[in-house]
Amino acid sequence: MSSGRTTVIAGSLLTASFSAVMILSFTASADDQGPGSSKGGKAVDEAPAGVKLTTELPESISVDNSSKETALTATVKNEGSKESGDIRLLVVGFDGMTVKNVQGCSEIAEGDLPEGSNSGFNCAVGNLAAGKSKSYDVEATYDLGKTGKICLPVQTADGSKTYWQQGPVPFGTTNPSPNAPATPLLLGTDNKPVAPGGDELPRTGPVRDLLPLGAVGAALLSAGAAGMWWSQRRPQQQSRQLQQPQG
Secondary structure: OOHHHHHHHHHHHHHHHHHHHHHHHHHHHHOOOOOEEOOOEEEOOOOOOOOOEEEEEEOEEEEEOOOOEEEEEEEEEEOOOOOOOEEEEEEEEEEOEEEEEEOOOEEOOHHHOOOOEEEEEEEEEEEOOOOOEEEEEEEEEEOOOOOEEEEEEEEEOOOOOEEEEEEEEEEEOOOOOOOOOEEEEEEOOOOOOOOOOOOOOOOOOOHHHHOOHHHHHHHHHOOOOOOOOOOOOOHHHHHHHHOOOOO
């Protein structure tokens, strides 16, 4: 075999090996949610003195392109110097992101969901000590033909006050991967839908589903001091339906 032919074959093997390493590395990193982030979060009602409540979502998630399934961790933290009192965390999905289950939490009835959302769960956190956090495993689906958002409000147990609200904040990608096994999405990134001519969202469902993030976020916070969507409409009913017994 000539030296020239040997060089070509060696080069091809090296290229193939390099490609395999790149694919394996990508697959591994797609499952890595990265560090937690409070991006898109805002304090709403004033918390008791010494209490500072926040939430965190992963910086990245991965959506299976066949099943549309994804998973993430939602965390609530008390970064203050005093215990929080009895609180709850809501996990709410919007547009292409539908929350299917949150471990240890109860599903919010369809009629009690905030306007514009498609799913939600109520997590009875209880009394969170100073410097402590509590995390919940979230199972969801993501329609890559749409944008997708998630919202994490932290409320008093009866829902009368909202101390913190993260979102609705988007997960998405500007570089869709329809032919790959999975599509990695980044927190705080508007999704470019995976579809022919995907620069524009498909106009299916209510018009409100196509509201820009800023408009949706403003609508959610427009209730003022109460801070939450449905508390103005039927607070007594929500207190009965959503308050959970403490474990």
